[in-house]
Amino acid sequence: MTIPDLDSKRAKVFEQAGFDILTETQELDNEKQIKEVSRSFLSDTITVPTKEMYTYAALASVGDDVYHEPSTKALEAHVAKITGKEAGLFMASGTMSNQIALRTHLKQPPYSVLCDYRAHINKYEAGGLAFHSGAPMITVLPANGHHLTLSDVETYLVTGNDIHGAPTEVIALENTLNGTIFPQDEIVAISEFAHSQGIKMHLDGARIWHVAAETGMSMKELCDPFDxxxxxxxxxxxAPVGSCLVGPKAYIQKARWFRKLFGGGMRQTGMMAASAAFALTHNFPKLLDVHALARRLEKGLVDIGVGITSGAETCMVFYDPTPLGVDYSEIVERASKLPDPIKLAGSRIVVHIQTSPQAVEDFINVIRELAEEKKKAGFVPSSVKPKANGHIYKDIYVRGVKPPPLMPFEKA
Ligand SMILES: Cc1ncc(COP(=O)(O)O)c(C=O)c1O
Known part of the structure; x- marks a missing residue:
């Protein structure tokens, strides 16, 4: 092949690979998406990175994190410091962070992990513990319907030398869980007991920030009972991406090894770390307003006779409209038909830093209107409210504009 022929072949290869990902209306598309997010109650994972966040992120260091990237290292050290731990490790996701955390604690089978049956590690991590660690999960239903107690834990703990059992090696708690705050004194009691038995404590603190914001407790105090x-x-x-696992230095060193093994050793992560740092500085304090808006939403629902099955302790409200003769799919449908549509899940409402207060009012009005229509059609609203049971989670979740009556749940 002549050199000109080769050159033209190469030019074709490059041409085929080149790709302008931006649409002609990208800025408008983004504005539309930002508006949608402000009127979506699906999750707080949908929040949009702002221009200010990305401007800051673009200034971060540009090293390769498998060889210890400076901005990422700084973030890991900072999160370790505020949580009172020796070391930190940046992770691609909360699922990866939880799974590697547990894998690193588990040394030699047989072993098991004890958790609340509603825990994310149990219900929404695709059975990861069995897959990655070969460990069973001992799942416990909290007797009080809100949080595990030492008594619940003691009842289900597997200890001793009976060869039929898989001894509990880790107790994994979640705070917040479904937006509810785990009482710290109960965590301390469980932790003291666990440690006296040589059992490790892990916290899925995906939303521990909310607990600190709401209670004013320091991150260190909240994290002290956990390994x-x-x-x-x-x-x-x-922030757009990322989690941090913190713990003792040797433990994090081992976790770094597992992160590589899991395929989670990332490269130029500086801009992700800087986005997280920006979020810590500028967005963390906004959680107080988020919680206030969630309480406003709850009150609006209560005022029109909706049942609340898990109240707004932080950013989530779980509700039940059946006392008004209204069901979730009617609400979802009506909200989706508003001039400015609202996106909803089933029973779970999540308020986030970009939620529009108007969306909250519009959501309440949708239910009020539907309730009035039902009344006119002869429905007698029930004064018996659904019990707050704390056991509901993302039991019903919407995946489309017109959901089926029973919707499959979705993680996040
Ligand atoms: C409590 C909790 N833990 C862990 C995760 C997993 O995080 P990720 O979606 O980043 O894997 C989530 C996801 O929303 C969560 O709600």
């Missing part, structure tokens, strides 16, 4: 904590930047804090 390892996974904290997310991409939920309530509004």
């Amino acid at each position: 390892s904590i996974s904290l997310c930047f991409s939920k309530g804090l509004g």
